[in-house]
Amino acid sequence: MRELLTSLGLLVLLSFAVFVGVDLLPGDPVTARLGATASPARIAEVRAHLGLDRPVLERYGSWVVGVLQGDLGVSASGRPVASMLSDRVGNSVLLSVVTLVLLVPLSFGLAVWAAWQRSADRVISGGALLLVSVPEFVVAGALVLVFAVSLRWLPAVSLVPVGSSPLSTPSVLVLPVLSLLLVGLAYAVRVIRSSAVGVLASPHVEFMWLNGASRRDVLRQAVLPAVLPVAVQVWLVTGVGFVGGAVLVEKMFGYPGIGELLVSSVRTGDLPVVQALVLIIGAAMLGALVLADWAVVLLTPRLRVAR
Amino acid sequence: MSLNRRDVLRLAGVGALLTACGGAPGAAPVQNAVVEARRGGTLRAVFTGGGAAESIDPFAGGSPVDFVRNDVIYDALFALRGAAVEPALALSVTPGPSSFELKLRPDVKWHDGKAFTAEDVAYSLKYMCSPDRPYPTQLGAYFDVAGVRVVDPLTLVVPTSRPVGDPALFLAAFPAKIVPNGFTGASAVGTGPYRVTAFEAGREARLERFEGHWAGSSPADSLVLLSLSDPAAKVNAVSTGQADFAGDIPFTTAKTGVPGFEVRTAGASARTSFGFVLNATKAPFNDPRARRAVRLGIDRAALVNSVLLGYGTVGNDLLCAGAKYFTAREPLKRDVDQARKLVSEAGLSGASVTFRSAEWEIGYNASTQLVAEQLKDIGLTVKPQIVGPAEFFEPSAVAAADAVAFSSGPSALAVIYGRISGFPPLALGDKEFDTAFGRAIASASEAERASAWETAQNVMYDRGNTVVWGLADVLSLARREVAGVDVRDQPKYPYLGKAGLA
Numbered sequence: 001m002r003e004l005l006t007s008l009g010l011l012v013l014l015s016f017a018v019f020v021g022v023d024l025l026p027g028d029p030v031t032a033r034l035g036a037t038a039s040p041a042r043i044a045e046v047r048a049h050l051g052l053d054r055p056v057l058e059r060y061g062s063w064v065v066g067v068l069q070g071d072l073g074v075s076a077s078g079r080p081v082a083s084m085l086s087d088r089v090g091n092s093v094l095l096s097v098v099t100l101v102l103l104v105p106l107s108f109g110l111a112v113w114a115a116w117q118r119s120a121d122r123v124i125s126g127g128a129l130l131l132v133s134v135p136e137f138v139v140a141g142a143l144v145l146v147f148a149v150s151l152r153w154l155p156a157v158s159l160v161p162v163g164s165s166p167l168s169t170p171s172v173l174v175l176p177v178l179s180l181l182l183v184g185l186a187y188a189v190r191v192i193r194s195s196a197v198g199v200l201a202s203p204h205v206e207f208m209w210l211n212g213a214s215r216r217d218v219l220r221q222a223v224l225p226a227v228l229p230v231a232v233q234v235w236l237v238t239g240v241g242f243v244g245g246a247v248l249v250e251k252m253f254g255y256p257g258i259g260e261l262l263v264s265s266v267r268t269g270d271l272p273v274v275q276a277l278v279l280i281i282g283a284a285m286l287g288a289l290v291l292a293d294w295a296v297v298l299l300t301p302r303l304r305v306a307r
Numbered sequence: 308m309s310l311n312r313r314d315v316l317r318l319a320g321v322g323a324l325l326t327a328c329g330g331a332p333g334a335a336p337v338q339n340a341v342v343e344a345r346r347g348g349t350l351r352a353v354f355t356g357g358g359a360a361e362s363i364d365p366f367a368g369g370s371p372v373d374f375v376r377n378d379v380i381y382d383a384l385f386a387l388r389g390a391a392v393e394p395a396l397a398l399s400v401t402p403g404p405s406s407f408e409l410k411l412r413p414d415v416k417w418h419d420g421k422a423f424t425a426e427d428v429a430y431s432l433k434y435m436c437s438p439d440r441p442y443p444t445q446l447g448a449y450f451d452v453a454g455v456r457v458v459d460p461l462t463l464v465v466p467t468s469r470p471v472g473d474p475a476l477f478l479a480a481f482p483a484k485i486v487p488n489g490f491t492g493a494s495a496v497g498t499g500p501y502r503v504t505a506f507e508a509g510r511e512a513r514l515e516r517f518e519g520h521w522a523g524s525s526p527a528d529s530l531v532l533l534s535l536s537d538p539a540a541k542v543n544a545v546s547t548g549q550a551d552f553a554g555d556i557p558f559t560t561a562k563t564g565v566p567g568f569e570v571r572t573a574g575a576s577a578r579t580s581f582g583f584v585l586n587a588t589k590a591p592f593n594d595p596r597a598r599r600a601v602r603l604g605i606d607r608a609a610l611v612n613s614v615l616l617g618y619g620t621v622g623n624d625l626l627c628a629g630a631k632y633f634t635a636r637e638p639l640k641r642d643v644d645q646a647r648k649l650v651s652e653a654g655l656s657g658a659s660v661t662f663r664s665a666e667w668e669i670g671y672n673a674s675t676q677l678v679a680e681q682l683k684d685i686g687l688t689v690k691p692q693i694v695g696p697a698e699f700f701e702p703s704a705v706a707a708a709d710a711v712a713f714s715s716g717p718s719a720l721a722v723i724y725g726r727i728s729g730f731p732p733l734a735l736g737d738k739e740f741d742t743a744f745g746r747a748i749a750s751a752s753e754a755e756r757a758s759a760w761e762t763a764q765n766v767m768y769d770r771g772n773t774v775v776w777g778l779a780d781v782l783s784l785a786r787r788e789v790a791g792v793d794v795r796d797q798p799k800y801p802y803l804g805k806a807g808l809a
Contacts, residue, residue, distance in 0.1 A: 025697075031698075031699075031700040031701055031702060040702060042438075043702060045438050046438055049438050049439065075359075075360060076360075076441065077357075077360035077362065077367060077368070077441050078362075078367050078439075078440075078441045078492075079359070079360070079362070079367075079508075084359035084360070084508070085359070087507075088359060088509075141539075144543060148543065148547050149543065149546065149547060152547065152548075155547065155549055156540070156543035156544065156546075156547040156549065157535065157540050157543055157544045157547075157549055159510075159511070159533060159544070159549055160510060161510075161511070162505040162506065162507040162510060162511055162512075162513060163505060163507065251536055251537045251540075252537050252539070252540060253540065254533075254534075254535040254536070254537065254540045254544075256507075256509055256510050260358055260509070260536060261358050261359050261509070263358075263536070264357060264358035264359075264360065264536060265358070265360075266695075266697065267695070267696050267697060268357075268360070268696070268697060269696075269697030269698070270360065273359075273360075
């Protein structure tokens with residue numbers, strides 16, 4: 001309960017930081033929209049029309065009241081922000097969930113394998129290091145080149161028909177998911193592997209070996225309990241990172257998620273959309289961290305007893 | 308699996324390096340020709356989108372895909388075809404000293420079957436000028452839309468707030484799509500050759516042929532307009548068969564070529580002018596010698612070769628190349644000695660000036676950086692002020708800068724010079740120019756308008772504050788079967804009302 005209240009407090013602070021922070025960003029939706037040659041009178045007229053001439057605290061108050069009622073405000077384009085986000089949030093969550101579903105077993109399996117076998121470690125750790133060093137867009141570009149341009153197995157662009165979910169044409173998900181997966185996998189494998197290596201080198205495991213424990217017993221009784229809390233945190237934070245952090249991947253594949261919307265909104269200075277998106281992503285990250293904390297407590301008997 | 312070096316370079320966007328690496332460049336772009344398309348089929352075209360902010364309200368969306376889509380859903384009263392003004396929903400206009408009378412085309416139907424009338428036009432004029440619109444038209448600065456009077460179902464009188472000699476050109480050149488009386492933007496009902504069957508902002512619009520179009524029905528059964536923001540994704544969509552046509556592709560794609568597809572150019576009369584507007588309201592560019600020094604100091608050919616990768620030609624400092632009343636003049640040749648002399652005479656040797664830029668259009672920042680290097684040779688220190696697109700047009704910052712990166716298509720002179728003159732930091736502030744501009748707007752005589760624009764451009768060429776270093780080709784990528792793509796007044800937003808597959 002205490003964590004929940006703390007999180008709520010943090011969310012309020014986050015909302016204020018988001019609103020004021022985004023408002024302080026250089027850029028103006030009115031001048032970005034009207035262009036270089038709009039007269040000062042015209043700029044003032046549109047600014048007043050959008051309510052941007054009011055003090056920031058007054059606007060923050062109205063915004064909070066609106067958010068509590070499910071109203072995220074009106075975009076500089078004149079459309080309600082909530083309707084602009086409705087489908088896109090779902091699409092980004094879908095991309096993230098599918099990636100996460102693949103990431104969890106793969107990262108855990110590869111990391112533990114790497115920690116267990118020195119020969120596998122060279123390949124897995126080397127590959128992870130390579131992928132961590134390569135920017136997302138290079139990974140995505142290479143995948144497009146191989147699977148779409150040359151082999152023609154998969155679509156190069158994630159064109160989703162109007163009114164459909166990306167699930168109706170699953171092939172459009174493959175390359176974006178693979179791009180995110182490879183990058184996320186590299187990070188997750190490295191973190192989980194170091195945790196597993198630490199456990200396998202511990203006196204506790206050494207004692208188990210000396211007592212004739214089987215590999216299965218060591219894995220189940222020593223490695224899993226020690227590594228899972230770390231892995232869960234990595235997965236949750238990486239998963240939320242996929243929702244808001246897949247900006248380049250969404251742009252490259254034309255995937256209709258919030259990452260692409262965030263880029264176009266920052267570009268045009270559409271503050272209400274940026275504020276809503278940053279709040280949603282921030283709240284999701286906060287939620288993931290709280291869940292991760294709970295998961296650590298649940299998976300660590302010592303911490304459970306301490307409570 | 309066939310993976311060649313050209314594929315890799317094209318995807319990496321480094322096609323320009325091909326030539327330097329010894330590889331053969333892609334074939335030269337082919338001139339876009341309006342070949343008649345066969346009846347039937349679906350044309351899938353991809354353009355740069357505006358994400359979730361796209362709209363089927365013609366005054367609410369500002370991305371290329373918005374313009375292309377709304378151009379086939381709605382019609383205007385008059386349309387520009389190159390430099391010529393053609394009647395569309397209006398048949399004629401009779402200008403007067405303080406108003407003009409419009410005669411509308413009879414027997415025009417909306418997509419919902421209702422008849423098009425003068426009431427629709429009266430409503431549309433008020434709608435498009437309202438500040439409630441995200442992208443209102445600037446016609447409100449010239450027309451008194453509150454005073455529009457409907458004479459009969461096909462006639463109306465529009466009062467003007469200042470004399471307008473050629474209202475048809477204004478109605479064709481400024482955004483002025485006609486919407487039905489009571490239109491709110493919630494649904495798209497137009498008079499255009501295609502009607503909307505499905506639309507989702509940032510994804511696609513599905514349009515089907517409107518058989519009752521007043522100009523005859525279109526060849527393609529349907530159009531699918533796809534929205535993508537990444538230039539490489541647009542090219543990949545065509546090259547992998549997900550689309551038939553991609554508008555406004557990067558020059559790097561043209562350099563490398565896309566085997567099996569045509570890179571098309573909109574042509575020499577439909578290029579984008581790239582340059583800067585110098586702030587003539589303050590030192591140093593309130594001195595005509597300083598402005599001329601910049602014009603003489605830049606290396607136009609080098610800019611065209613490095614920023615446009617050679618796809619275009621050098622500019623002559625005048626905007627609106629290709630538009631009606633634009634008169635060609637010889638571009639200034641680089642003369643470093645003369646430019647240095649002028650800088651010295653103006654007392655500016657070693658002076659520092661700020662050129663403001665953002666990647667509003669690809670090439671702004673690169674050209675600003677290159678111009679800064681070039682102007683070192685004439686003793687001017689240029690500090691490029693590179694900012695984000697959202698803050699680029701911040702009025703106080705624009706006013707404080709000494710120059711601002713600028714570009715324009717072959718738009719009507721009244722539109723572009725009207726915009727520049729209406730914004731103090733960009734206005735030239737020259738009496739002769741202002742008088743000629745006023746005469747060009749107000750005169751009902753074609754000859755007098757042409758003469759007035761000639762004078763205005765003489766002033767601009769002689770001592771103006773626009774520096775147009777290059778005219779960039781507008782390129783597209785198409786399957787060879789794509790036909791009927793009509794480049795009208797804005798090559799980046801071609802008219803697809805007669806497009807289809809050959």
